Amino acid sequence: MELLVVGSGYVGLVTGACLSEMGHSVTCLDINEDKIKLLKKGAIPIYEPGLQEMIRRNCKCGRLHFTTNFDKAVPKSNVCFLAVDTPCGEGGEANLDSLKSAVTSIAERMTGYLIFVNKSTSPVGTTREIDSLINRVLEERNIELCYDVVSNPEFLKEGNALQDFMKPDRIIIGTDSEEAAKIMKSLYAPFMLSHQRVLLMDPASAEMTKYAANAMLATRISFMNELSGLCELNGADINKVRVGIGSDTRIGYNYLYPGLGYGGSCLPKDLKALRKQAEKLTYDTPLLNAIEEVNEKQRHSLGAKIIAYFAESGGTAQKTVAILGLAFKPETDDMRYAPSLILIRQLLAQGALLRLYDPVASESAQKVIPDHQNITWCESEMEAAAGADAIALVTEWKQFRFLDFDTLLKQMRGTAFFDGRNQYDPKQMVARGFDYFCVGHRPKFFLQTKN
Ligand SMILES: NC(=O)c1ccc[n+]([C@@H]2O[C@H](COP(=O)([O-])OP(=O)(O)OC[C@H]3O[C@@H](n4cnc5c(N)ncnc54)[C@H](O)[C@@H]3O)[C@@H](O)[C@H]2O)c1
Incomplete structure (x- = not known):
């Protein structure tokens, strides 16, 4: 069985690498020649833990190949995975041009x-639609060939993608063809040794399952973010509330972390696309609309706190803010819809001076953050903190969990610490000498110099 994976981005590369790791013969194809050149040299264009090693291993064994050439790759393939981008169109709909x-x-x-x-x-x-398109192309070629189209949505999480692909919670196969279902089940059999996790369904339900999953995750995040705003006013601590409700087995602990709103390459665009699908069918989605509305507000909340803090000491202009973490989440270099981008825009608009640091994503961040005289790129958290009036923790990379706070504070000019990810103990942070702000908890003792 020869497998072709078209699109060698986050999903395509992980799919190709993991299928080859299980012994399949795989070719990964992309129209981006630079990407394929890099991959052929053994380098990878994205950061994903463990991926480079897996790719190198399987290339060396001759099970994994890279190409830009459809002419050579397609005729020898039996199964062709489509893993191209489906970004947000101008009106919020999924743009299917690449597909x-x-x-x-x-x-x-x-x-x-x-x-x-x-x-x-x-x-x-x-x-x-894919079925009709193939049919049309074959008609134009004046040739009759058999084919099947399967919806097989991907649920991997960037930063943990290999683990998610190798040990999936479930594999959704949406097809009306018994033959295709049989082949797909056998392809995924190596991933199912402990127990069967393939769920067969019709294509429409498979397609909808992906949007429903992302909408549910976004709902939990927006729900907690909305409650965190309330907790900041009424004296409750959202972290205690989180543990309090998560211990209920009907609710569970996952995706209950308040923060800076959901970002990344999937949830924002998929929520928009789902709303658009409903709109086309003239179906109202008040809940989905509210999830997005809450998220937009939350994405601006950290910047608003920083600006409010400096309002009492002459304004944000010329204040130096160190931003720790730029990627949309830890263990990835993906900057798509990253909360850091909004914070940077908000603070630059106020005339702040920014010192930016991310352990992995600085290179991809520099591609999307325009050059600006107020921005300094830093090589470490200590360098970023030098002369800063405030630190804003935006991405919770593991290395930020145990910072050398005494040295950090000595590096700074001010004492403000805005923790967008609730990584630290508020009492300890205040005891160390910081004016400490987190999400969803704001008792008076957080402040050294105020109240
Ligand atoms: N990134 C994730 O975490 C994730 C998780 C689950 C599902 N998805 C979905 O998977 C799809 C791919 O996402 P991604 O993050 O891997 O995107 P990506 O942008 O990282 O990669 C897409 C790749 O497809 C290539 N491409 C575009 N048109 C092509 C064509 N005609 N022929 C060959 N290659 C082409 C691009 O050059 C690019 O390298 C999207 O629909 C996304 O919503 C992504």
């Missing part, structure tokens, strides 16, 4: 029975 282009390129070159497996997150009805 349609990839499907066309494959259909133009297929020579026998082929299974198209769509891993890209795409609206309900996309499996049907």
Whole structure:
């Protein structure tokens, strides 16, 4: 069985690497020549723990290959995974241009029975659309070939992607074809040794399952963020509330962390796309609308706190803020919809001087954060803290968990610490000498110099 993975980004590379790790013969294809050149040299264009080693290992064994060439890759393939980007369109809808282009390129070159497996997150009805597109291309070629289209949404989390792919909670296979279902089950069999986790369903339900999962995760995050704002006013501590409700087995602990709002490459765009799908069917989604509204507010909350803090000492202009962490979450270099971008924009608009540091994502951050005279890029948290009036913790990288706070404070000009991820003990932070602000808890003793 020859497998082709079209699109070599976060999902495509992990899919290709993990399938080859299980013994399959895989070719990863991308239209981005620089990416493929890099991959052929043994380097990888993204940061994902363990991925480089797995790719190198499987390339060395001859099970994993990289190419930009559809002509060579398609005719020898039996199953073709689609893992291209489906970004947010101008109106919020999922933009399927890359997906349609990839499907066309494959259909133009297929020579026998082929299974198209769509891993890209795409609206309900996309499996049907892909089917019609292939049909049209084959008609234009004046050739009759058998094929099946399967919806197989991906649930991996960046930063833990290999583990998620190798030990999935479930594999969703959406197809009406018994033949395709059988082949897909056998492909995924090596990942199911402990117990069966393949869920077979119709394509529409499979497509909807991906959006429903992301909407549920976003709901939990926005719910906790909304309550955290209330806790900041009424004296409760959202962390204690989190543990209090998480211990209820009907609720559980996952995705109950308040913070800076959800970001990243999936939740924001998928929520928008889901709302758009409902809008097209003239179906009201007050709950989904509210999830986004709460998230937008939360994404601006840290900046608002910093600006309010400096309002009492002459304003934010010319105040120096060290920002620790830029990636949208730890263990990735992905900057898509990262909360840091909003904070940076807010503070620059006030004339603040920013000192930016991320352990891994500085390079990808520099591609999306425009050059600015008020921005200094730093190589460590200590360098970022030098002369700072405030520190803002934005991404909870593990190395920030145990900072050398005494040295950090000595480096600083001021004493403010804005913890956007509730990483530290408020009492200890105040005892160390910080004006400490976190999310969802704001008793008076947090402040050294105020109240
Ligand atoms: N990143 C995640 O954590 C994640 C998780 C689950 C699902 N998804 C979904 O998976 C899909 C891919 O996401 P990603 O983060 O890997 O995207 P990505 O942007 O990292 O990678 C997409 C790749 O596809 C390539 N591409 C675009 N058009 C192509 C074409 N016609 N032929 C060949 N290659 C082409 C691009 O050059 C790029 O390298 C999206 O639909 C996303 O919503 C992503």
